[in-house]
Amino acid sequence: MSPDDLSSASPGLAGSRVDHVYARVKDDIFEFRLLPGDRFTESQVAERLGVSRTPVREALYRLEREGYLFVHFRNGWSVRPFDFVMFENLYELRMILESAAVRKLCDQTDLSHVEVLKPVWLVPEEARVRDARAAAELDEIFHTTLVDAADNPELARVHNDVIERIRIIRRLDFTQGYRVERTYEEHAQILQAILRRRADQAVLLLNSHIAESRAEVRKITLHRLQSARQS
Structure with missing residues (x-):
């Protein structure tokens, strides 16, 4: 056979x-x-x-x-060659989807589905994850949890598709140690704003966080491509 x-x-x-x-x-x-x-x-x-x-x-x-x-x-x-215009568009769509989810969350009376993130992100520095791959996975869980907690299956479905399509470059954000630290700080601020139901503040923090990540991964991707071609 x-x-x-x-x-x-x-x-x-x-x-x-x-x-x-x-x-x-x-x-x-x-x-x-x-x-x-x-x-x-x-x-x-x-x-x-x-x-x-x-x-x-x-x-x-x-x-x-x-x-x-x-x-x-x-x-x-x-x-397939990297299409940075497509990635920019996907990051913009991600901002729209996650902002909508956060605004819905801030109107909810029960935030127990968001509270589960506190033991991961509201921790002292010595308790933070340092491994890049593990940090990338935790980051993805943070963002998908916020969207899933908004209780809109169609919103979550589209968001999952966006996350899958940008994962190839998004994970590079965690190859730099200082970016892991920044992620912990920014996630903590976003989470605290949501738990206090300060929607405008949470959305502002979220969009700034995503925009910073977008700029960083573009820079790292270009550097990694250049280094790989020269090796």
Whole structure:
């Protein structure tokens, strides 16, 4: 039985292989091991990861749908170039969505879904997370929690899509130690303003926080791309 036959005979195994390939290739893009414009074939990925072309093809089409890759029919695949105009637009949309969520939160009588963030962000400096990947995950949880707590499933759905599309550059914000510290300070201020139901202040702090992050990740992305191309 060939690897492709085995994949067809075992849907669960095939799905796990697709997920594995998807995660590996996406991580290569995130870590700049695959650079914008780099070209490769399904066979190359399959050989490197020790799987058949079937899960590779499914994983690559999934990444293509998410905007990370181009498919060149009969001529392989390539990493999509960074579109900074698109990222600027997505960050602007993120501000609109999160501002709307914060205003809804400040009108709610029950903020228990927001209170859960206090043990993470209202902590002394020695208790702060320093690991970049962990800090990025906590940051994402902070923002998605605020939106989810606004109790508008459609707002949350659109916001989740935006977060997914900017994740490739947004996570770079936490590769700089001082940015982790700034995130703790800014999140604490935003959270306290929401808990006091000061909507205008919370929205102002939130938008300033997102704008600063947007500027920082653009700068870091350009630097990382230049360094990767020179190595």
